[in-house]
Amino acid sequence: MVRQRSTADKNMSIKVLIIENEQALVTALYDYLGTRGFECDAALEAAEAQALLAHVPFDVVLTDIYLSDLNEADGLRVLSFIRERALNVRLVVMTAHASPQLESEAIRLGADAILHKPVSLSVLADALTAVSGSKV
Numbered sequence: 001m002v003r004q005r006s007t008a009d010k011n012m013s014i015k016v017l018i019i020e021n022e023q024a025l026v027t028a029l030y031d032y033l034g035t036r037g038f039e040c041d042a043a044l045e046a047a048e049a050q051a052l053l054a055h056v057p058f059d060v061v062l063t064d065i066y067l068s069d070l071n072e073a074d075g076l077r078v079l080s081f082i083r084e085r086a087l088n089v090r091l092v093v094m095t096a097h098a099s100p101q102l103e104s105e106a107i108r109l110g111a112d113a114i115l116h117k118p119v120s121l122s123v124l125a126d127a128l129t130a131v132s133g134s135k136v
Contacts, residue, residue, distance in 0.1 A: 013039040014132045017056075019049040019063035019078060029062070032121045038128065046074040050081050058089050059132045062124075064117075065095040065102060073102060079109035090131040094119060 016038050020026045026042045033040050041056065043049035046067055053061070061082065067074035075093060082089060093106045096117035103114050112131040115124060 013037050014059045014128060015039045015057065016041075016128060017049060017052060017058045017061045018042040019044075019046070019061065019067065019075065021045060021064065021067045028121070029124070033125060033128070036125045038125070046077050046081075049078050053078075053082060053085075053087060053089075060090045060092060060128050062092045062094065062128065065093060065106070066097060073105075076102075076105055076109060079106060079111065083110050090133075092124075092127055092131055094124070 014037075016033060018026055018029050018033075018040055020029065020042070021044050023044065026044065030040050030042055041052060041058070043052055044067075049061075049063070052058075061078070063075040063078050065073050065075040075095070079091060079093070082091065091106075091109075091111045092113045092115065093111045094115040094117055095102065098114070098116050106114055113127050115127060
């Protein structure tokens with residue numbers, strides 16, 4: 001499900017794609033980031049995210065590692081998709097199931113930051129701002 005963009009300030013905002021399979025978390029992130037001036041889209045699964053990334057430019061992608069109940073690291077597939085297409089986007093990964101191997105792979109695929117759930121919304125917003133090189 002793609003949510004409509006929040007548009008607190010289109011001219012100054014950082015465009016963020018939130019990729020997360022937990023709808024309640026997507027809603028919380030979307031709402032909070034919108035109040036902080038980010039322009040957000042959201043995808044609940046990897047295929048949906050890839051379709052958006054193929055057609056819409058984003059400044060930052062925020063993705064969970066595990067996007068399904070199958071315990072597959074779908075978020076890494078999204079990072080691979082971005083890397084293969086050489087998209088000019090910053091990458092922030094968040095996960096509740098970090099391991100040294102997953103973190104190494106995320107970094108190898110271009111992750112700019114890795115955050116461990118639970119993470120406060122303000123810390124997350126600050127990380128998005130920092131990797132984008134902008135001020136919101």
